[in-house]
Structure formats: C-alpha cells, structure tokens
Amino acid sequence: YNKPVPMGNCGGKEPVRHQKVSAEQQAKMNEATAVVEKQIEADVERAVEDVVVAQKEEEKEKEEEVAKTVVKKRSTFKKFKDALKEIATDVVERTIEDIIDAIVRDELDDL
Secondary structure (H helix, E strand, O other), X not given: OEEEEEOXXXXXXXXXXXXXOOHHHHHHHHHHHHHHHHXXXXXXXXXXXXXXXXXXXXXXXXXXXXXXXXXXXXXXXXXXXXHHHHXXXXXXXXXXXXXXXXXXXXXXXXX
C-alpha cells in the first residue's frame, strides 16, 4: 500500500510522492482500523438497544394510559348504571304507589 504524502505545499497543487508503508505499519493500521470498527459496532448496538428500551417504555406508558382510560370508563359506566337503577327504582315505586292509589280510589268509589 502506498500512502500519498504531499510534498511542500498542502494545497494539492504540487506533485504527490508516495511513501512506502512497511508491513509492520500496515498491520498496525489494520489493527487500529479493526479496533475502531469494533467500537463503532458496539456503539451502534448500544444505540439500537437504547431505542428498543425506549420503545418498550413508550408502549408500557401507552398500555398504562389505556388501562387508566378503561378504569375511568368502567367507573363512569358503573355510575351511569347505578343512576339508571335509582331512576328505575323511583319509577317502579311511583308506579306501585299510583296503582295502590287507583285501587284505593276504586274501592272508595265503590262505597
């Protein structure tokens, strides 16, 4: 592998001479590249894990919100159901009272 080394002016206008890289230098560069690649892989894996954890936490929060909504709706439904029972009870009681009043009136009329 020939590594380009600019001669003099770094503006790139002057000719570039190639410096020979020894096998030992090449091995060190390859090793350094491998270390950097492994570090990048580890960073990417950690980033992916962080995203997965964040998504799971977000899903959990959504599930908790849904559960709270269900509890609220059940509570509201129960209140509604209790109110209907109360109304129905009142209607039945008034109807029974009306029937009794009508019977009493009929009996009184018959006297």
